[in-house]
Amino acid sequence: FCKAIHPEDCELVREAVEQARHQKDQALRVVFRMRAGGQESWEWWQLSARVAGTVGTDRLVGLLTNITAARAAEERATLQGAALEATADAVVITDRAARVQWCNPAFLALTEYTEQEVVGRNPRELVKSGVQATPFYEQLWATVLSGKVWSGELVNRKRNGDRYLELMTITP
Numbered sequence: 001f002c003k004a005i006h007p008e009d010c011e012l013v014r015e016a017v018e019q020a021r022h023q024k025d026q027a028l029r030v031v032f033r034m035r036a037g038g039q040e041s042w043e044w045w046q047l048s049a050r051v052a053g054t055v056g057t058d059r060l061v062g063l064l065t066n067i068t069a070a071r072a073a074e075e076r077a078t079l080q081g082a083a084l085e086a087t088a089d090a091v092v093i094t095d096r097a098a099r100v101q102w103c104n105p106a107f108l109a110l111t112e113y114t115e116q117e118v119v120g121r122n123p124r125e126l127v128k129s130g131v132q133a134t135p136f137y138e139q140l141w142a143t144v145l146s147g148k149v150w151s152g153e154l155v156n157r158k159r160n161g162d163r164y165l166e167l168m169t170i171t172p
Helices: 010-021 068-086 105-111 123-127 134-145
Strands: 028-034 043-051 060-066 092-094 100-103 150-157 163-170
Touching (some): 010 043, 134 150
Antiparallel strands (some): 028 043
């Protein structure tokens, strides 16, 4: 049974299959490592199945799916998310309407806003200091809206009104 399954996952798969064999209408779903098709490396698989016929039979009908690529992408996204959370640089992600979708703890610490105060709002409402003239912002947004990266210095404002100088990069 466990010839191709990773030794650390064999018991998990065996228990899931055994449980499914004794519970009609109970879906089996288990994720495990396995070598398939003569592969030397371990790949991640997901088995989704149900008992076919009478409870207690050895017949399961289901789908075995290779999820190695999806799992690697998920792990990469988790790692990237952790890096964004941990970076000392303020990071803000907005949608096309310039509403904040996410910001990292460094942005919150810098501006002294809470996440609840930031998400869903336009950063301009939060940090625009009024120091830069309208033509400055027109040039900034013309650059971003043309699909180019804008970098420069500007004076922004914290929640309490204090101003700070920021070297900013906006990537469309």
